[in-house]
Structure formats: C-alpha cells, structure tokens
Amino acid sequence: xxxxxxxxxxxxxxxxxxxxxxxxxxxxxxxxxxxxxxxxxxxxxxxxxxxxxxxxxxxxxxxxxxxxxxxxxxxxxxxxxxxxxxxxxxxxxxxxxxxxxxxxxxxxxxxxxxxxxxxxxxxxxxxxxxxxxxxxxxxxxxxxxxxxxxxxxxxxxxxxxxxxxxxxxxxxxxxxxxxxxxxxxxxxxxxxxxxxxxxxxxxxxxxxxxxxxxxxxxxxxxxxxxxxxxxxxxxxxxxxxxxxxxxxxxxxxxxxxxxxxxxxxxxxxxxxxxxxxxxxxxxxxxxxxxxxxxxxxxxxxxxxxxxxxxxxxx
Amino acid sequence: xxxxxxxxxxxxxxxxxxxxxxxxxxxxxxxxxxxxxxxxxxxxxxxxxxxxxxxxxxxxxxxxxxxxxxxxxxxxxxxxxxxxxxxxxxxxxxxxxxxxxxxxxxxxxxxxxxxxxxxxxxxxxxxxxxxxxxxxxxxxxxxxxxxxxxxxxxxxxxxxxxxxxxxxxxxxxxxxxxxxxxxxxxxxxxxxxxxxxxxxxxxxxxxxxxxxxxxxxxxxxxxxxxxxxxxxxxxxx
Numbered sequence: 001x002x003x004x005x006x007x008x009x010x011x012x013x014x015x016x017x018x019x020x021x022x023x024x025x026x027x028x029x030x031x032x033x034x035x036x037x038x039x040x041x042x043x044x045x046x047x048x049x050x051x052x053x054x055x056x057x058x059x060x061x062x063x064x065x066x067x068x069x070x071x072x073x074x075x076x077x078x079x080x081x082x083x084x085x086x087x088x089x090x091x092x093x094x095x096x097x098x099x100x101x102x103x104x105x106x107x108x109x110x111x112x113x114x115x116x117x118x119x120x121x122x123x124x125x126x127x128x129x130x131x132x133x134x135x136x137x138x139x140x141x142x143x144x145x146x147x148x149x150x151x152x153x154x155x156x157x158x159x160x161x162x163x164x165x166x167x168x169x170x171x172x173x174x175x176x177x178x179x180x181x182x183x184x185x186x187x188x189x190x191x192x193x194x195x196x197x198x199x200x201x202x203x204x205x206x207x208x209x210x211x212x213x214x215x216x217x218x219x220x221x222x223x224x225x226x227x228x229x230x231x232x233x234x235x236x237x238x239x240x241x242x243x244x245x246x247x248x249x250x251x252x253x254x255x256x257x258x259x260x261x262x263x264x265x266x267x268x269x270x271x272x273x274x275x276x277x278x279x280x281x282x283x284x285x286x287x288x289x290x291x292x293x294x295x296x297x298x299x300x301x302x303x304x305x306x307x308x309x310x311x312x313x314x
Numbered sequence: 315x316x317x318x319x320x321x322x323x324x325x326x327x328x329x330x331x332x333x334x335x336x337x338x339x340x341x342x343x344x345x346x347x348x349x350x351x352x353x354x355x356x357x358x359x360x361x362x363x364x365x366x367x368x369x370x371x372x373x374x375x376x377x378x379x380x381x382x383x384x385x386x387x388x389x390x391x392x393x394x395x396x397x398x399x400x401x402x403x404x405x406x407x408x409x410x411x412x413x414x415x416x417x418x419x420x421x422x423x424x425x426x427x428x429x430x431x432x433x434x435x436x437x438x439x440x441x442x443x444x445x446x447x448x449x450x451x452x453x454x455x456x457x458x459x460x461x462x463x464x465x466x467x468x469x470x471x472x473x474x475x476x477x478x479x480x481x482x483x484x485x486x487x488x489x490x491x492x493x494x495x496x497x498x499x500x501x502x503x504x505x506x507x508x509x510x511x512x513x514x515x516x517x518x519x520x521x522x523x524x525x526x527x528x529x530x531x532x533x534x535x536x537x538x539x540x541x542x543x544x545x546x547x548x549x550x551x
Contacts, residue, residue: 011551048399052549080399084392088331093324100320101400145396210383 002047002183003027009042016042018207019056021157026152029179030192032187034204035307040187041081043204047185048078060153074102077146081157081187083139087131091122091141095148102149112265116144116186120172136167141272143171147178154178156186160193172197191303203306208308218302227253228275230264231291232282239285240264247277261290317402321410322417329418331542333437338380342422345372350429360437365429366448366518370511373419373459374488378480380418382473384411385541389471394548404545408538412464419456423449444520451517454530455510459484459539468544488532 002024009017010182017039024030034040047058049069058065060072086094095116099109105146117123118138125133130141139159146154159175161167162192166286178184188194194201203211240262244252249272254265268274275292280291329335349368357364385408388394397407433440466480467473490509494502506512510533512524 045395048470050395050398050549050551069402072399073399076399078396078399080392080395082392084396086328086391086393088328093327097324098356098400101317101402103316 001061002185003059004043004047004056007043007046007053008055009039009051010054015206019208020204020209022202022209022212024183026183027179027181028200029175029184029186029198031198031201032185032204033191033194033201033303034187034189036189038189038307039207040189040204040205041157042207043185044185044294045080046079048076048155049073050080074149075152075156076156077151078216079142079146079150079154079156079159082161083142085130085138085141087265089130089131091126091128091130091133094141095144098145098148104149112148112150115150116147119147119177119306120144121170121284125287136163139163139171141293143174152182154182154184158188159186160188160190168193177235191300203303205307211302224266226270227295228266229262229291229293229295230266230278230289232264233261233288233290234284235262237285239287242285243281246281247274249274250278263291315406317454318406318410318413321402321407322414325411325414326417330378334380334383335418335421338376338418339422339425341429342372342376343425346422346426346439347429348427352436354429354432360433360440362429362433362445362448364451365426369426370455370488370514374484375455375481376422377415377419377456377459378463378466378477378484381415381460382467382477382480384415384464384490385467385545386471386473386476390473398545398549404542408464408468408541408545412460412534412538415460415464416457419460420453423452423456441520444518447520447522448518450522451514455514458487458510458530458533458537461534461541462487465537465541465544468541483488 004020004022006019006021008015008019016071020039020043032040032043040097040253042051046053047065049065049072052066060075063071065072090096092113096109097111097123099105099112104112120143122137122140122144125137125141130138133141143156143159146156156175160171163171172193175184175186179199184198186194186197195215200214201211202209236273240252241253242262244250250266250268252264253267256265257262275294279289346365346369350365352364381418385394386398430445433445462483463476463480466483467476469479470476470515487508491506491512494506497505507529513529516523516526
C-alpha cells in the first residue's frame with residue numbers, strides 16, 4: 001500500500017507538485033494521467049526516492065521514503081520516463097547487474113532471468129548489445145530490469161511512449177497480467193492508453209489532483225448529460241422550437257443548417273432517455289430523420305474540461 | 315560490499331567493452347616506453363627515475379580522461395535515475411566507480427613493469443626498495459587524481475566539462491609545490507604539504523612515512539566524500 005501525504009515538490013521557484021494526497025492499494029492498476037508538465041514524473045520521482053520532497057511524505061507499507069529509502073526501493077520496481085539504458089551493455093549483463101544490486105544471484109537469478117525473459121519476450125535479444133535493440137525491445141528490457149526482483153509495487157513512467165500499436169497491446173496485456181497480483185502505477189499523457197489498461201485513474205493538472213476514481217465514476221461524476229445529434233429534413237422552425245416544450249427533459253444546445261437539412265445538438269440527463277418520445281414527435285411533426293446519434297460521454301472530454309479550465313478562465 | 319562489487323565490475327566491463335581502456339593502456343605504454351628507453355641506455359644508470367618522473371605528467375591528462383565519464387555520463391544519458399532508485403547507497407556507487415578507475419590506472423602501471431624486467435636483465439646494483447616505493451607513490455598519486463577526477467565528473471552532466479575541471483584541479487595539486495616562490499613565506503609549509511608532488515617525491519626517495527600515507531588517504535577520502543555529497547545535493551534540487 002502506498003500513501004502520498006500532502007506531497008509538494010518545487011524546483012526553485014516553480015512548484016511542480018502542490019500538496020497532493022492519494023492512496024493506492026495492493027492489486028490495483030492505477031493510471032496517472034496529466035498533460036506534459038503537469039507533475040506526473042515529479043511525483044513518481046519522489047515516490048521512488050530519486051528526489052526529496054519539498055514538504056509532505058510518501059509512505060509505503062508504513063515506511064516513509066525519506067528515512068527508509070533503501071528499504072522502500074527494495075520493494076519497488078521503477079521504469080523511468082524515456083527508459084534510460086546503457087547502450088554499450090549486453091542485455092544479459094544489465095539484467096545480471098540489476099539482479100546483483102537487488103541481491104539476486106546464482107540459482108535465484110537464473111529463475112528470475114527465465115521469468116522476465118518469458119514475461120517481457122526477450123528471448124531473441126538476451127545476448128545482444130542494448131544499442132542494437134529496437135525501441136520496442138529497449139522498452140521491454142527496461143521493464144525486465146524493473147521486474148527482475150518480482151516487486152510488489154511497479155511504477156512505470158510512460159511505459160508505452162514510442163511503441164508501435166502491436167507492441168502497445170503487448171505491454172498493455174503484460175501490465176494487466178501483472179496487476180492481478182501487484183500494485184501497478186503507470187503514468188501517461190495519452191488518455192486512450194490509460195483507459196485501456198487501468199481500473200482507476202488519477203488526473204493531475206498543474207501539480208494538483210483534479211480527479212480520482214474509476215472510469216465509470218469519473219464519467220458519471222463529471223458529465224451528467226448525454227449528448228445527442230439529430231439530423232432532420234423538412235422541418236418547420238416552429239416545430240423545432242416547440243420540441244423542448246413537448247419533451248422537457250431535452251435541452252437544445254445548438255442548431256445548424258446545411259444543404260436543407262437541420263442538425264440539432266441536444267442534451268438530456270442520462271437516466272431519462274427521451275429517444276422514443278423524440279421519434280414520436282418527429283413523426284407527428286412530419287420530420288424526415290436522417291440521423292440520430294447519441295454520444296456517450298468519453299473520458300477525453302472529461303480530461304479536456306479538467307485540464308483546460310484555466311485557459312477558459314484566463 | 316556486494317553492491318560496491320557490482321558497480322565495480324559494471325564499470326570495468328564498460329571500460330573494456332569500449333575502446334577507452336585499450337586506447338589508454340596502449341598510449342600509456344607507448345609514452346612511458348619512449349621516455350624510459352630514450353635515456354635508459356644513454357645514462358647507463360640502473361634506476362627507473364626517468365620513468366617515475368614522466369608518469370605523473372602522463373597522469374595529468376589521462377586520469378581526468380578515464381574518470382570524466384564516470385558520473386557525468388550517467389547523468390547525461392539518464393541512467394543516474396535508474397541507479398538512484400535501486401537500493402544502492404551513494405557511497406558504494408562512488409567507491410565502486412573510483413576503484414574501477416584506479417584499477418585501470420594500476421593496469422597501466424602494471425604494463426610499465428616491462429621496463430623493470432629490462433632493468434633486472436641488464437642492470438647492476440638495482441635498488442629494489444626504491445623501485446617498490448616509486449611504484450607505491452605512483453599508485454597513491456593515481457588514487458588521488460582518480461578521486462579528483464570522479465569529483466569533477468559529479469559536478470556536471472557534460473563529459474568534456476568534467477574533463478576540463480578534472481585537469482584543472484589535478485593541475486593545481488601538481489603545480490602547488492612548483493609555485494612556492496610566489497607564495498608568502500608563512501604559507502609555503504602548508505602549500506607544500508598540500509602538493510601531491512611533494513609527498514610523491516618523498517615516497518619515491520624510498521622513505522615510507524606515515525605522514526605521506528595519511529596525506530594521500532585523506533585527499534582521496536575528502537574528494538570521494540565531496541562526490542557523495544554532490545549526489546545527495548541533486549536529490550534536493
């Protein structure tokens with residue numbers, strides 16, 4: 001279990017992280033989402049003991065990161081952003097070195113090596129120089145190093161950046177598998193990535209947490225109304241205007257006219273679906289309906305509203 | 315200790331997996347060989363003084379060159395973050411790297427032993443004690459310069475800058491006792507005591523004095539300590 005308490009980190013005058021709080025439980029896969037420069041990496045760097053917090057603290061199973069740094073680092077596997085590796089080392093040597101530091105030698109190392117080769121699909125490259133490996137393999141090598149000691153906690157900073165779609169799916173599945181027994185915290189600035197992999201999302205914006213919850217919680221919490229696009233022909237203005245009176249649960253947001261057809265952008269509360277009434281009304285008013293598309297609220301719009309607020313206010 | 319060993323072997327592998335170690339050893343052998351043999355047969359003396367005089371000069375440029383990458387490069391390519399998040403103490407990290415650099419220096423000295431074999435074959439009345447203390451002094455001076463070099467490397471993430479800072483500090487230690495005439499008389503004692511060459515020449519003369527040994531040990535200790543401190547400071551930035 002990880003507990004982040006009033007954590008702040010400043011770089012000189014710049015406050016990268018402003019007093020954030022959250023708790024992560026074992027067996028959770030948590031996505032840490034934010035735009036570039038929102039403070040994701042800084043938070044992860046503090047959690048792994050790379051940086052010292054300006055104030056606040058991080059607790060891992062009751063140990064705190066500032067006094068028990070080494071103890072906590074033993075329990076954590078960390079893949080830094082951009083996945084730095086030694087290009088002149090062989091993959092095997094790097095894993096052996098990491099194992100050595102983690103006190104995994106001899107037979108235990110052999111077993112661990114076999115496990116990470118299997119999990120990360122490193123079979124073909126194990127004796128290659130890291131500089132000769134492709135980007136996808138490098139990412140998996142970094143992941144293998146983070147997992148060589150079979151840690152209870154995995155912290156991955158942008159684990160899929162720069163991978164092709166197939167590799168992304170592979171890494172995603174690997175993370176999902178790992179998440180059944182481990183606590184996995186992964187960061188990303190790509191929403192689809194987080195959405196496809198994790199069960200809980202923490203959104204950070206300008207160093208502050210603006211949302212924390214499961215996919216569903218976030219969606220229902222942030223956008224109560226469902227959007228609906230209705231494209232009609234042959235409609236008289238008066239009948240369009242009368243629509244909202246006839247069906248009070250609908251609100252008309254916007255109307256556009258193009259090539260003789262009208263497009264109505266409507267909104268209605270999730271629990272009151274007015275589509276049947278709407279259909280009936282269209283028949284009564286002699287509309288020709290060419291399109292009726294409900295837009296399920298997606299996380300992307302939530303993410304946008306959460307992280308754009310400042311611009312709108314400014 | 316286990317971690318220190320892991321770091322040490324990683325650095326040794328990295329030296330010998332790149333051209334670095336080979337270039338260093340070959341050029342070191344060529345330069346020392348040239349200066350030794352140039353005067354050896356001319357002067358007809360059974361000692362290695364010409365070799366012992368030239369090696370500290372070679373050190374000036376070579377040791378900053380082999381230490382410049384040790385920490386600066388880790389910062390530059392980002393692996394410092396990996397190292398700092400492994401359960402690894404900064405002290406093990408620094409000392410492991412220091413010992414690797416020192417080993418490379420000692421390997422260079424080991425190659426120059428070839429000239430000692432020449433000496434035993436053709437020389438007479440060889441002062442084995444002086445040869446031994448001469449090598450001991452060079453090894454200790456090598457340790458001081460390596461510690462200075464690794465400190466310079468911890469100051470920056472640019473290897474060239476680390477190299478230049480390294481040469482600069484090493485040069486100060488090297489030149490200190492040659493600049494005594496410009497120093498107020500009251501300070502000459504201190505400046506002389508701080509100079510590497512002063513202690514090196516004491517040892518090379520065949521006298522192993524604890525004062526000299528303490529000097530070398532404390533300078534090495536000081537620079538390694540400052541290096542560890544530099545790594546700690548980074549966490550607070």
